[in-house]
Amino acid sequence: MAKGATRKRIETARKGKAAKGALPQWSTAEIEEAFRRLKAANPEPKGELQHVNPYTLLVAVVLSAQATDAGVNKATPALFAAADTPARMVALGEERVRELVKTIGLFRTKAKNVIALSQRLIAEHGGQVPHDRVALEALPGVGRKTANVVLNIAFGEPTIAVDTHIFRVGNRTGLATGKTPFEVETKLEAVVPPAYKRHAHHWLILHGRYVCIARRPLCETCVIADLCKWPGKTVSE
Ligand code: SF4
Secondary structure (H helix, E strand, O other), X not given: OOHHHHHHHHHHHHHHHHHOOOOOOOOHHHHHHHHHHHXXXXXXXXXXXXXXXXXXXXXHXXXXXXXXXXXXXXXXXXXXXXXXXXXXXXXXOHHHHHHHXXXXXXXXXXXXXXXXXXXXXXXXXXXXXXXXXXXXHOOOOXXXXXXHHHXXXXXXXXXXXXXXXXXXXXXXXXXXXXXXXXXXXXXXXXXXXXXXXXXXXHHHHHHHHHOOOOOOOOHHHOOOOOOOOOOOOOOOO
């Protein structure tokens, strides 16, 4: 068989394995090194959703489901200027909220949830965002990912919110493979060194959003390219 055909077969087999999650394991030293480099490139990473307090962060995250942060950020300045507390949001009313967020996907359901969660915060938490996962996940429109973002950004907890970017980066690189966001989150929880946990979520999201992008990852400018286990990466080690 020609050399080229053999190489192609090997490559296809490697990609097939990767698709089934059979990537080589990262060593502890490699994971440490990856986060050391991500931190060196961006020592104080920040979330990109605009907010002015924990409550507006919570609302922004609820609005960001299946939407881009940039899209949410276009709508929220006017919304938060009109209402930056649960009481003001309830006073503003669902119809007006719907009008202000109508450029965001699923805006009708989201407007309804924003009002309902604001009412719950007033009734059950003194108008404050609870520093408690169970209480957060009990709010309308709030799931595990939203709770993780709020716990991390508003309360400084070392939680890792697995969104579409982190899910892709974890699976593609082999750092944390899994069929569900929760599986990837659990694996990241287990492998991310404690010193990097607080900001791991931001580093991985930003890496996925701007470098390890879905269609064609920018491997040639990637700071962890030599560590990455993806057989399809476009740089050699
Ligand atoms: S080398 Fe490519 S595939 Fe691997 S993490 Fe970097 S950008 Fe993503």
